[in-house]
Amino acid sequence: MAEATGIAAPVARSAQPGSAMMGHWLAIAGITGFLGLFLVIPVAMVILVAFQDPSSGAFTLVNFADFLRNDLFLRAFGNSFYVSIMSVVWASLFALPLAYFTTRFEFRGAAIVQTLGVIPLIMPPFAGAVAMQLIFGRNGSINLLLGDWFDINVPFMEGLNGVIFVQSVHYFPFILINLTASLRNIDRAMEEAAQNLGCSGFRLFRRIVFPLAMPGFIAGASLVFIKVFDDLATPLLLNVKDMLAPQAYLRITSVGLKDPTGYVISVVLIVFSVLSLFVASLATRGQDYATVQRGGGGLSKRRMNPAQAVLAYGVIGLILLLVLAPHLGLGLLSLATIWSYSPLPDGYTLDHYARVLGESWQFISNTLLYASLAGLIDVVLGTAIAYLVLRTKIAGRHWLDYMASAALAVPGVVLGIGYLRAYYGVSLPSGQSVTSFWFIIVIALAVRRLPYALRACMAAMQQVSVSLEEAAENLGATKARTIRRIVVPLMTGGIVAGFVTSFATAAVELSATMMLVQNTSDAPLAYGLYVFMQSPAGRGAGAALGMIAVLIVGLSTYLSTVLAERDRAAKAGSTS
Amino acid sequence: MLNRRSSIAVTALLAIMGPAFSQAPTGKVTVITSFSKDVTDPIKKAFEAANPGLTLEVQNRNTNAGVKFVEETKSNNQSDLFWASAPDAFEVLKDKKLLQAYKLKAQGIPEKVGAYPINDKDGYYFGFAASGYGIMWNERYAKANKLPEPKEWQDLAKPAFHDHVSIASPGRSGTTHLTIETILQGEGWDKGWATIKAMAGNFNHVAERSFGVPDAVNSGQVGVGIVIDFFAFSAQGAGFPVKFNYPSVTTVVPANVAIVANAPNKAGAEAFVEFLISPKGQEVLLDPKIRRLPVNPAIYAKAPKDFPNPFTDKRFQGMMVFNVDKSGDRTAIVDTLFDQTISFQLADLKAITKQLHELDGKLAKKANPKAKALGDEARALIGAMPVSEAQAAEKDLASAFTGKDAKTRRAEYEQKWAAFAKENYAKAKAKVEEALKAAN
């Protein structure tokens, strides 16, 4: 595979001559080729329409002028921006206590909390929103109870605030994962020095810990920002239409629409996403703290006194309850006979699980296969790009980052259509079209989830001191071996974080998959879930399938967290 | 992958050898459908039982994605059939020459159901089932919120239903589009839009997909939904506390099937179309989880007692003749008008409607001619449309939406119409507020 050269080939800094430079260029060519073939070309073929005059087909920018002259779009732009910012704020409020308490204190069940904290990301499409409505909706459990007891109705799910609520619950794990990895990489002496000088508690966090964890936080926050900015499913399911991404989606997918505006909005989304990444990279410039100066980096876990412990467990319990409420709702729905306008279902049954397990086992195995492969491709590409961007001086290397990250902003349906448009005519040796080969789904998932893995890999590499690599090279290791034996092991935490995010979110991806599934036997779980959720009788079965997805992804996440923890413990043990 | 490849090989082999041995088509028939598993599974079973040698491969996609898919894959088409509700999706496919004409062999199918032609006049797609539009509501919700039973479209404009109604956007749901068009053709352009907007003022939201409406009613997020009948009946079948009424004037919409151009298994595709129309296929539609109205009148003899028969039931006959061409020509314009003046301005529209309900309440207690006149002016402002029926039929306007030789771009119209609605709603709001003061 082309991208493998990024790791395997000997790479060198620009100061080194000849064949070493070849490695760099090979890696760049491999990555560029992959992204070009599976991101840039297909997307360009679709959004070309944005630059065409609707009647003559000639090149024009008039469609963008129309965008700027349209009140609705400008309002949508403002709303999207506001919702994204507020979602970052709330997501940070959810993520910070979870990350801080579990990494800095002797905290029972830290791995479980970390895992549960990632679960919200695994919100299966449709099922998640239905469950959210059942819990928080205007006639959801909470509001029905509030109405009975106090005669009030809290609009959790109404309008922009509803979108902010759902998005921050859904996406806060991005901040949690990256921040946790970052916090673990801070040399404990940094904090001890501050404590020694009289600093403790929240001040210690604000003045020392948080600034040092900034690269991870920014990585997570920029993901949340872009994701919310580009997400269309949540606003649509809450019936909020005056945001940018829903506007683009509604226009692109309307039947019989030869309308450039949807593609214009897509271009705006892509440009804006790249721009915000650029701003984020400016914000972290010169902050590659590399605080792990002595290899493992000790992590001091403090003991809490009983009062602190009660408070910490209380806060974390409350946050987990809130962010896991959708899954609670989904679980109830999957066991419910009928659940309509009542705080709890009318009755319970296991029939939905029986139906799903009887009919849909291959959805599950397909999903595991696709999401693991996609996650794997993503961490390989992510590590390679992070290395090229952070450790070489090649001109234009940042464009690799921007290009890969732009995938965040490409609506799944645009990518799906792009693949069909670009490659449907291309046949495999067997005569089958490339796009009906199941691996194209893996590629689509990998491209769409690459930005997640990339951010995690970048943050991890930023924290590995260059001197550790130099030490290895000094001892006679080639670039390639240094990467394999020193850099990658030290990045393990970040790489695992990247894999988990890619895997978990790929497992529930639908929008691009929807266009590319051509054979039910190749379909992943999210597609099966969609099919179930299209009928009243399938709601419970869909929820059951959703729960199975959550369980599978949750278990894999837990497993990787435990593995990473063990690996880290082993490393810390050998260096201290 | 080996399995599939070899099955393709076998299929190909059978396709070549088939005619030599027997006339019965064999192999895999691939159908792209928006129908749920509840519908496709029983039909697949019955079809495969009736046609040994044929297997039905069901690819579930929503209608829009399905259309895009057929369009994007035409260079190497692998789909045999397109099978969905919304007739306009078939119109789009037909316009793009992605369908194949076929002459039905089956006999005994009437020309129309209600006022709507069952089959495409050029033979590109065929109705196999009919569905009526109506009002669905959640009984628990209605009881808790003291809603009266909704019987007619006009009921939904009453104050009691404010913020309790849900509808799918006509641009996103072909069947909703037909309902809107029915009202426009039945009541006339201006009056029709006024009715629609009076109703729209009570909407809780405009959903972006057809199933979003019954879903919200089933779970009790809204009380009342404007839906196609089988959504309500299949929900009842699944046990949800929902009820359904056909208003006295209802739309009947055929659900269709069509053969995709260059279908790889053309014989199999034809067999499927014939099966759907055949008595055996039509009977499957009576299954309570599917519950669509067969297009073969003879089948109703086997139907349960309370099963509506559109060929005899007065409610379905009352509808005026529906002009399909007129509807087809202005589809995008009507949908865009709906979105620009209702969907995207819903918050404003709802707020004024609420005040109007308040004003009506006050006027009912104490008459006040000045306030009433102001209220009527406000209603006129709300109902006003930026485009007249004649303008909507003009070629220049239509071309802006088809992208052919347009003088003005679609985006320009949209901005103009949205601004028109916004301004009128603001004016109406001022009038209603003045009226409210006067009525005190």
Add this chain to the structure above:
Amino acid sequence: MSANDNQNRAEAADIRIEGVNLSYGKTHVLKDVSLAIEPGEFFAFLGPSGCGKTTLLRLIAGFNVAQTGSVRIGGAEVADLPPWKRDVGMVFQSYALWPHMSVARNVAFGLEERHLPRDEITLRVDEALDLVELKHLKDRKPAQLSGGQQQRVALARTIAVRPKVLLLDEPLSNLDAKMRVQVRSELRELQSRLGITTIFVTHDQEEANSICDRVAVFHDGAIQQVGTPIELYDRPANLFVANFLGTANILAGKAAGEGAVFEVEGGGCFAIPASTRVEEGARLVFRPQDVFIGDPAADGPAGIVIAREFLGATMRYVVRIGNGDVMVDLPHRAGATPYQPGDRVGVTLDPARAMFLAR
């Protein structure tokens, strides 16, 4: 002494550690440690890595919590105080300078945490940086400094808050050899100017000996001996101390002839002071400079020179006696004819220099 120094001079405090035990799981890291450090003392914790010296230092700073025992600083019990309430200054081995803050901000940090008025903070930051002669670099970021400069910033950051005691965790280990010698004398000078009680953790006996008033030698989680460097050198309490500080000859054998001679295992006897009590299993210990070689003689065993090493001022011979090797340092004078490997020589030991140590 300048006015500056007076201002920076803190009230010197003593440190009393009693009965401290600390284990991590099954590992007993500190075994019943007791120690008294006097006000103003420059005290060293010396020992090989893993001996518990850093653990005890971190315990004083509050980063480790003992299972039993008490730690008093200036008379006050601190064992139950968190690190930030102890007023103990610590300089970390890695310096732990915060990369996101400038030099001045790093130094100001502890003062800000103590909520001093802004102008006083400015004043004291300048003083502390003056003291380490880095005032001109106050706006740099730590990454822009050399290792020695970083070390001095870390020191300035700690003394700026005028802690009761100063803890230095291997402060010289990240410096090159030349810098190390320079910085250690600077440290000593600074400490005596400030008069602050200081604990210096090191594994290098030369560092400890050269600048510290007293040294505690750690081994295996326990303090082996406490004393001035000279005491430790001249009168080591056990074999570990004798061996760890300087070079020692250690010979197994037993006392004979009513304690007047020591029979080396494998042959040869040394004369030792009469009626010396030699415990069962104790070894004969002496320094290389306390033993002489010459022609074979009656008052000492004979041996064979097996190696020699020219060290400039001295010539070090390795002489095999019985089963053991003995190092012998003789002063070197120009023109002297040294012994050759293979020469048979007589070995004499000043009986007053003979030590007998168990363990």
